[in-house]
Amino acid sequence: MSPGVTRSIAILGGTGPAGTGLALRWVRAGESIIIGSRDAQRAQQVAATIKQKAHAQASVSGMENGAACAASNLLVLTVPFEGQATLLKQLKPAISEGSILVDATVPLAACVGGRASRTLGVWQGSAAQQAAEMVPKGVSVVAAFHNLSAELLSGDAPVDCDVVVCSDDPASAQIVRELARKIPGVRAVDGGKLENSRIVEQMTALLIGLNIRHKGHAGVRITGLPSEAYR
Amino acid sequence: MSPGVTRSIAILGGTGPAGTGLALRWVRAGESIIIGSRDAQRAQQVAATIKQKAHAQASVSGMENGAACAASNLLVLTVPFEGQATLLKQLKPAISEGSILVDATVPLAACVGGRASRTLGVWQGSAAQQAAEMVPKGVSVVAAFHNLSAELLSGDAPVDCDVVVCSDDPASAQIVRELARKIPGVRAVDGGKLENSRIVEQMTALLIGLNIRHKGHAGVRITGLPSEAYR
Numbered sequence: 001m002s003p004g005v006t007r008s009i010a011i012l013g014g015t016g017p018a019g020t021g022l023a024l025r026w027v028r029a030g031e032s033i034i035i036g037s038r039d040a041q042r043a044q045q046v047a048a049t050i051k052q053k054a055h056a057q058a059s060v061s062g063m064e065n066g067a068a069c070a071a072s073n074l075l076v077l078t079v080p081f082e083g084q085a086t087l088l089k090q091l092k093p094a095i096s097e098g099s100i101l102v103d104a105t106v107p108l109a110a111c112v113g114g115r116a117s118r119t120l121g122v123w124q125g126s127a128a129q130q131a132a133e134m135v136p137k138g139v140s141v142v143a144a145f146h147n148l149s150a151e152l153l154s155g156d157a158p159v160d161c162d163v164v165v166c167s168d169d170p171a172s173a174q175i176v177r178e179l180a181r182k183i184p185g186v187r188a189v190d191g192g193k194l195e196n197s198r199i200v201e202q203m204t205a206l207l208i209g210l211n212i213r214h215k216g217h218a219g220v221r222i223t224g225l226p227s228e229a230y231r
Numbered sequence: 232m233s234p235g236v237t238r239s240i241a242i243l244g245g246t247g248p249a250g251t252g253l254a255l256r257w258v259r260a261g262e263s264i265i266i267g268s269r270d271a272q273r274a275q276q277v278a279a280t281i282k283q284k285a286h287a288q289a290s291v292s293g294m295e296n297g298a299a300c301a302a303s304n305l306l307v308l309t310v311p312f313e314g315q316a317t318l319l320k321q322l323k324p325a326i327s328e329g330s331i332l333v334d335a336t337v338p339l340a341a342c343v344g345g346r347a348s349r350t351l352g353v354w355q356g357s358a359a360q361q362a363a364e365m366v367p368k369g370v371s372v373v374a375a376f377h378n379l380s381a382e383l384l385s386g387d388a389p390v391d392c393d394v395v396v397c398s399d400d401p402a403s404a405q406i407v408r409e410l411a412r413k414i415p416g417v418r419a420v421d422g423g424k425l426e427n428s429r430i431v432e433q434m435t436a437l438l439i440g441l442n443i444r445h446k447g448h449a450g451v452r453i454t455g456l457p458s459e460a461y462r
Contacts (some may be wrong), residue, residue, distance in 0.1 A: 117427070149455060160454040164437070191437070192444050196348070199437040206395070206430040209423050210453065214460035221452040222441065223391040224380060229445035 008032040009179070010072035012065050013079030013087065015046045018104060021153025022076065022145065022183075023050050023060060029182035032059040036068030043068070066094045073099035074175070076145070081120070081127055082111040088134040097138035100172045102179075103128040103197075104145040106204040117209030119202055126198035128166065140172035143197030144180060144188075146204045149217040158185025161219025162230075165190060166197040177231070187230040189222050239263040240410070241303035243296050243318065244310030246277045249335060252384025253307065253376065253414075254281050254291060260413035263290040267299030274299070297325045304330035305406070307376070312351070312358055313342035319365040328369035331403045333410075334359040334428075335376040337435040348440030350433055357429035359397065371403035374428030375411060375419075377435045380448040389416025392450030393461075396421060397428040408462070418461040420453050 009026060011019045014035040023033045027050060035050070037043035043062030051058045069075060069091050079087055084105045095101065105127035109118040124130045128143035135141060143166040152159045163180040165188055167173035177188035191200060207218040222229075240257060242250045245266040254264045258281060266281070268274035274293030282289045300306060300322050310318055315336045326332065336358035340349040355361045359374035366372060374397040383390045394411035396419055398404035408419035422431060438449040453460075 117423075152455070189441065190444065192348075192440050196437060196440055199433045202430045202433055206422070206427060207453075209427055210420065210456060210460065213421065213423050214456045216456035216460060218456055219454040221454055222438075223450040223452055224383070225441060225445045225447035225449055229441065229447060 008034055008072045009074045009076060010034040010036050010068040011076045011078055012036040012068060012091070013077060013083060015042055016078060016080070017150035017154065018145070018148070019076070019078035020046055020050060021148070021150045022078065024053055025153055025183040026179070027051070027054045027058040027060050031182065034068045034072055035060065035062045036065040037062065038065060040064040040067070066091060069094035070096070074102070075099055076102040076104065077131065078104050080111055081105050081107045084127060085130065085134065088131060092134070092136055095136055095139055097136065099139045100142060100175060101131060101135050101139055102142050102144055102176055103131040105131070106146050106201045108205060108208070117205050117212060119205045125195055126201050128194055128197040128201070132194060140167065140169035141194060142167040142169070142172050142176045143194055143200065144176050146200050147207060147220050148183070148186070149219060152217050152219070153183070159183055159219065160185055160221070162187045162189050162222050164200045164222065166192060166194050166200060168194045189225070189229055239265055239303045240305045240307060241265040241267050241299040242307045242309055243267040243299060243322070244308060244314060246273055247309060247311070248381035248385065249376070249379070250307070250309035251277055251281060252379070252381045253309065255284055256384055256414040257410070258282070258285045258289040258291050262413065265299045265302055266291065266293040267296040268293065269296060271295040271298070297322060300325035301327070305333070306330055307333040307335065308362065309335050311342055312336050312338040315358060316361065316365060319362060323365070323367055326367055326370055328367065330370045331373060331406060332362060332366050332370055333373045333375055333407055334362040336362070337377050337432045339436060339439070348436050348443060350436045356426055357432050359425055359428040359432070363425060371398065371400035372425060373398040373400070373403050373407045374425055374431065375407050377431050378438060378451050379414070379417070380450055383448050383450070384414070390414055390450065391416055391452070393418045393420050393453050395431045395453065397423060397425050397431060399425045420456070420460055
């Protein structure tokens with residue numbers, strides 16, 4: 001871990017399927033999770049459900065997003081794209097310097113009434129790059145977890161999917177890759193710079209289209225790389 | 232096969248690494264291949280090399296692109312993006328109605344002096360959609376084979392990669408999926424409409440970036456779909 005990064009992970013917008021799925025897998029792996037939500041009570045309810053699903057000793061609590069932010073410096077953003085910018089503006093004062101913000105946002109066209117198998121163009125290139133423009137100075141943005149099926153995360157079986165991690169800060173990217181590998185079945189791949197997340201985000205739309213067409217829970221494996229690439 | 236589609240496959244711009252790799256795998260699977268090139272002599276040389284690498288009975292010949300086009304109605308386009316539109320304009324009179332044009336083009340930024348790990352925006356949405364706008368009426372465009380490593384295709388081992396096939400013509404897409412499955416190791420996935428190829432094309436840039444970073448021959452597997460999705 002980098003200095004200043006605590007071991008509790010705040011999942012902002014963590015009451016949705018992606019957030020609760022990640023939380024479940026991470027508490028099972030022994031991580032301390034804070035579920036963040038607009039509504040503290042809702043966050044606590046979801047935390048209780050996760051605890052029940054995981055185990056009695058699971059370390060998971062629920063807080064309002066701002067409080068969750070203040071209580072951790074490893075933040076995972078799992079809101080729909082339409083909520084990303086507004087939430088980041090609101091949380092900016094609560095995000096402390098040296099924090100890592102993990103962005104899992106995908107700019108699906110569904111957020112403006114279009115299809116979930118199509119994406120919107122984001123001026124900065126990707127949702128993660130938009131996030132990077134909005135966080136306070138000294139905060140590292142890492143793009144990851146876009147391609148994981150929320151339904152598979154909420155289950156018990158290993159997840160047959162790789163997580164491509166993109167960031168301009170290699171140390172933060174490594175912390176997030178370690179976090180990805182705590183999900184059984186998942187391999188983490190160093191995807192290079194944050195700008196590459198625009199492709200990883202798009203892939204989610206393709207996978208959603210495949211799910212609709214074939215009634216599955218599609219994921220992706222990156223083949224053909226030396227074993228070091230998955231570390 | 233659709234009525235009127237012969238079993239010989241013309242690979243246009245087929246003297247490059249992707250074209251020769253596909254040709255090698257398909258002649259080994261018993262297909263008749265015509266290598267197309269601007270230069271008929273060069274095409275014949277490459278055809279001879281492929282024959283030598285495959286087996287003495289391999290059915291592979293070389294022709295100028297226009298002649299190759301006229302001799303087949305299953306056309307595979309494996310030119311760099313900067314050559315795609317010009318070649319299609321030139322070949323238009325030679326492409327017969329009812330043909331299938333398989334587009335494997337990726338709009339890499341490298342074609343304007345940029346990086347091969349980045350892409351250009353294509354007005355129509357993707358290289359394949361640009362092709363669809365340029366072919367004569369009654370010609371089906373199918374996008375496929377973007378993510379296969381040319382180096383792995385040129386070898387002997389099974390290729391650890393899926394081929395996502397996108398087209399607005401389901402019958403043509405099925406023919407191309409059958410063709411994909413003739414490459415040992417490859418599974419073909421029905422990727423839906425041609426417009427989805429914009430994501431599949433982008434994925435090539437991500438894989439190239441991974442290859443540069445990790446010194447590999449990256450490919451992609453789509454997981455989590457029922458077995459019918461790979462047929």
